[in-house]
Amino acid sequence: MGSLAPLTQHLSRLQSDTWTASLTALETLLGEPLPRRARERKGWWSNALAGVRPHERAWLDAGWRVDHVDLNGERIVFHRTRRAEPLHAAVPPAMRRAAADYDRRARAKMLGWFALGGGSAVMTAGIIGGVIGFLLGRYLPRR
Numbered sequence: 021m022g023s024l025a026p027l028t029q030h031l032s033r034l035q036s037d038t039w040t041a042s043l044t045a046l047e048t049l050l051g052e053p054l055p056r057r058a059r060e061r062k063g064w065w066s067n068a069l070a071g072v073r074p075h076e077r078a079w080l081d082a083g084w085r086v087d088h089v090d091l092n093g094e095r096i097v098f099h100r101t102r103r104a105e106p107l108h109a110a111v112p113p114a115m116r117r118a119a120a121d122y123d124r125r126a127r128a129k130m131l132g133w134f135a136l137g138g139g140s141a142v143m144t145a146g147i148i149g150g151v152i153g154f155l156l157g158r159y160l161p162r163r
Contacts, residue, residue, distance in 0.1 A: 024078035026050055031082035037100040038087070046096065062089045065096060 057064045065086045088097035
């Protein structure tokens with residue numbers, strides 16, 4: 021299956037909060053046939069594996085979810101859950117908190133390294149400046 025960007029773009033532009041699409045209309049929109057599994061298995065249309073299966077990202081990235089799958093009638097009902105947001109917004113709150121805590125610790129550690137390096141740089145510059153001043157004062161001719 022090629023790019024699903026046309027589906028993401030189409031869903032992002034819709035004004036309504038529900039869109040019922042026939043499988044044929046989806047194929048026309050995408051410009052190619054849907055995979056056989058999309059026509060045979062409801063699970064292909066799940067919303068559960070957002071980070072794993074690219075075809076799910078097509079609607080989840082646009083802020084939509086598959087609400088109903090009727091494979092016999094060849095119809096898929098999409099429902100808007102929110103305005104388009106990055107995919108990471110679908111991450112469970114506990115995981116977001118854990119990632120934020122990790123980021124906070126990593127930033128604090130990095131700031132510690134920068135502060136240590138910055139203090140050393142200032143001290144080194146002071147020593148070098150002092151040595152240069154001493155040498156210039158000692159070996160430059162006096163007027």
